[in-house]
């Protein structure tokens with residue numbers, strides 16, 4: 001692969017050149033990471049938490065440099081970069097520092113099964129070892145950071161491959177890990193594109209992959225990872241719906257949806273791309289949303305008065321334009337935007353609102369990933385839920401209503417990984433949440449307790465100290481078959497008649513049974529099976 005020339009989407013200026021990692025050095029990087037992981041997994045959790053404390057402070061101190069780099073390289077406004085690229089990993093680290101220790105501590109289990117009593121059982125959590133983190137360009141700092149801090153806390157090592165569109169931010173992120181007290185090689189940087197990603201996936205010592213990106217590439221990543229039985233977490237695309245109910249606070253809802261549709265120039269996996277509005281408030285809502293979108297100030301990402309910057313590259317702009325043209329050709333009403341703001345540059349696209357959308361439009365089916373929002377009227381809440389769910393995407397969704405009971409009833413009906421009420425796209429910034437999609441939007445979770453457990457292998461340790469052989473050990477015999485059969489007949493029909501029969505049949509076997517276990521102690525376990 002040739003050197004990567006990094007150009008700013010904001011003004012085309014060259015920000016730097018990056019050498020892709022030669023494929024032949026990747027195996028030795030993986031070996032180094034493996035050695036670092038071995039050392040790191042012996043480190044007590046409180047020391048791992050201390051390393052995250054250092055990292056959290058360092059990240060916060062470096063905020064200005066990181067926000068400026070993201071603004072230049074990726075194109076989101078600097079203030080937005082501070083908010084969306086730095087807060088989420090800070091919150092994630094805070095979750096890990098406060099909650100990670102007790103969640104990962106070995107846990108005593110008291111088995112209740114009749115033959116399991118008398119054992120000492122423990123659940124322990126082990127890291128997998130080396131992971132590949134394959135990252136996208138749209139949140140080039142916060143996505144890999146959230147994943148890397150979780151991997152580091154759980155005792156894993158990682159090789160992170162940023163998108164070739166944002167390699168400088170990727171390098172900045174990895175350098176932060178190298179500046180705190182972590183074993184050499186625990187977090188390493190692989191620059192490049194698909195070949196480097198594939199080289200990581202091919203290596204048998206890489207035991208897990210967190211891939212964040214598009215659905216087709218995610219499928220290819222999972223297929224490749226299956227060849228060496230890697231753990232796979234896929235964080236994929238979205239087509240998030242927002243449902244606006246007739247009792248919503250119109251002004252606040254329009255403001256919230258305008259932000260959630262246009263943040264990062266709409267290049268967010270959880271951008272609001274489809275809005276379903278109850279017909280009673282359809283026109284007033286459109287009016288309010290149009291006003292909000294028209295007020296968005298598009299401009300250079302380093303200008304503090306800019307709300308929205310450029311899209312990342314011509315391919316993004318062209319996809320937005322294609323969805324706009326398709327929607328207009330199919331009866332959509334263009335209320336604002338729908339064009340490149342040529343006076344600013346070829347990648348600045350106006351915030352665009354299309355009303356009277358329907359499911360036949362590309363923009364209602366495929367991920368647009370740009371500053372376009374489509375709005376469709378619906379008769380009632382049921383139609384809104386049905387339409388929101390009629391998609392293979394299922395990342396997040398939002399409900400906009402003043403009625404708490406209604407929200408509580410409707411939220412679980414939405415087929416997606418997170419539902420927000422009267423807000424959107426907040427869950428990534430909440431370290432305590434659960435992040436990940438239903439359906440084609442992904443497999444596995446990051447964030448919170450369930451994200452933490454994705455990164456460790458659970459080990460069950462069951463101990464018994466007795467001279468008695470287990471009942472089911474050799475030699476098998478007709479007697480053991482009779483006893484087992486009788487026991488199961490009794491469990492299948494725990495009537496008085498069968499209980500009396502079982503007592504009669506087991507009485508002569510008591511000496512045999514007590515040679516293996518205590519029938520009396522096992523009794524509560526059997527009673528559980530009957531309930």
Ligand code: NAD
Nearest residue numbers: 135136137162163193194197213214217235236237238269
């Ligand atoms: P992409 O799929 O094009 O690329 C993602 C990463 O995969 C990049 O680092 C790329 O170099 C690498 N890659 C490409 N081909 C590969 C291959 N064959 N093997 C291994 N690696 C390969 O995605 P993108 O354009 O960078 O990101 C945008 C997409 O990511 C959107 O669909 C968006 O919705 C999604 N996304 C999802 C989440 C989430 O949390 N669910 C977050 C952000 C972005």
